[in-house]
Amino acid sequence: MPLLPNLRRLMVIYKGNWRWIVLSQVFVLLGALFMLLIPVQVASLLNDGVLAGNVEKVIDSALNMILFALLAGAFSLANLYVAARVGEGTAHYLRKQVYEKVQTFSFGNLDRYPVGELLVRLTNDIYQINMAANYATRYVLYAPFMILVALVFVYAGSPDLVWIFVLVIVVTAILFSAISMILQKQFRNRQQNLDKVNNVLQEDFAGVRVVKAFVRQDYENARFAEVNEQFRKASVSPLHTNAFMLPSIFLILGVSNALVIWFGGLEVIAGTIDVGQIVAFTQYFFFILAQLWILSFVLPQIIAAEASAGRLALLVDTPPAVLDAPGAQDLDPAGVKGKISFEDVSFSYDGPGGKESVKNISFVAEPGQTVAFLGATGSGKSTIVNLIPRFYDVTRGRITIDGVDVREVSQDSLRRVVDIALQEAVLFSGSIHENIAFGDPDLPFDRVVEAAKVADADGFVSAIPEDYESRVARRGANFSGGQRQRLSIARAVAPRPRVLILDDSTSAVDVATEARIQGAMNTMLAGTTTFIVAQRISTVLLADTILLLDQGEIVDRGSHRELMEKSPLYREIFESQLGGISREEIS
Incomplete structure (x- = not known):
């Protein structure tokens, strides 16, 4: 030796x-x-x-x-x-x-x-x-x-x-x-x-x-x-x-x-x-x-x-767990429509042969649609959305964007068209402006303000004397949990992505604020395919498709109206959280 x-x-x-x-x-x-x-x-x-x-x-x-x-x-x-x-x-x-x-x-x-x-x-x-x-x-x-x-x-x-x-x-x-x-x-x-x-x-x-x-x-x-x-x-x-x-x-x-x-x-x-x-x-x-x-x-x-x-x-x-394939192509953001398909997808954190966290997931999200995932903690909601931008690679099956397997495109180009607001709203030391424009430092200031308005953050930002140049402490410690989440959402929507993932990113805001954010996003990101992960049923009521998960599998799917009619589990969640109150009444 x-x-x-x-x-x-x-x-x-x-x-x-x-x-x-x-x-x-x-x-x-x-x-x-x-x-x-x-x-x-x-x-x-x-x-x-x-x-x-x-x-x-x-x-x-x-x-x-x-x-x-x-x-x-x-x-x-x-x-x-x-x-x-x-x-x-x-x-x-x-x-x-x-x-x-x-x-x-x-x-x-x-x-x-x-x-x-x-x-x-x-x-x-x-x-x-x-x-x-x-x-x-x-x-x-x-x-x-x-x-x-x-x-x-x-x-x-x-x-x-x-x-x-x-x-x-x-x-x-x-x-x-x-x-x-x-x-x-x-x-x-x-x-x-x-x-x-x-x-x-x-x-x-x-x-x-x-x-x-x-x-x-x-x-x-x-x-x-x-x-x-x-x-x-x-x-x-x-x-x-x-x-x-x-x-x-x-x-x-x-x-x-x-x-x-x-x-x-x-x-x-x-x-x-x-x-x-x-x-x-x-x-x-x-x-x-x-x-x-x-x-x-x-x-x-x-x-x-x-x-x-x-x-x-x-x-x-240690090699990166996810690597670009030889000759991986770059996605052209201007040409991406945002159709996402899951084809019999399974995934294990332990690799092939390990216990699968999600299994046999199949669905299609058409461009501009909103697909929501609802289920108990540990049911695989965040795992599924983390597979879209290739934070992890599927163990079995495949995921496509506009018909192209995501493993055949470069990670950087994929993530330029797929933006995410993660569960933990992490901010960086710097200014509010820098945090919102984190994905595109050259973003015009009016786009920064627009993103903040969509995330219902412009109100509290404008109330600070330094406005958008206010300093952000390490990990955003000088803002409340709800404020951090709204700034995180602003960061995700600012580049106007073709695919947007909101991973339980409004859990710290009230239902009325959540409704305003979703309404503003529907206007600003009308053609964006959106995925929403939620524990709270009020977050998913207006989604085009709701996928109900249990132990890593889809146990039912449909719109709010359809699930209320056919899914006892969905009705149980709805009654336990909203007591039969309609979304219109909440808004």
């Missing part, structure tokens, strides 16, 4: 920037070389200067040491500059690529990746890789080079003591390998537990009003405390493992220095080496100590980054 396979995949990021990275490593090698020349001058200062009584040699050696130290520092500073650019450049590239990858995901992909988990991958995981890229540029070549060259110098000056040097390197390598294997699993577990913490935070902060309304603070505190404790334990484990590394290094090098003094002292007494060489040897050991100490925190960072890179790779390698 290749070493660090996930991080190695990231090498493509640096294509075109190798010159900078190579230059940085030249700085690394030059800085290390000048640092390693200092012990040579120390040996010369002692042997040829101090012990020989040569003051001129002492001065020359001292000046050389200062020069080498300045050069080593300068080259190290240059490398730090490049390392910072490499680390931040890596993070910038990954954030962009991963974000754009998530934008390609279909609803099916997003069902499997909670928002909290995606945020962790785009923030914490990329931060881990950022730090690893920075450290790798600074130290990964520096430390081995220092060790190797120090070994050469030791062999040249004290060949009889090289075995101590080799022993240190071998024992340390074994230690690092054992700890690395343990750390990789622990870091992966830590990131998974961080996902859980972020998912709970996302839920609780988004639903904090619900938590307070139901006095569930103690329960949510306990729930967060549980995942937070799991994350604490998962975070402490690699710290405990890594805690063995530095003391072990000091122990190894402490024993090694004792061996150097012991055996080196015997060599000095025997006259085979000089005192200066022993001092230089101990300085090389100090350099080794420094490099191994650096590796003791660089290596865990690289291992953590490998785990994070694996999580990003899994995300990037």
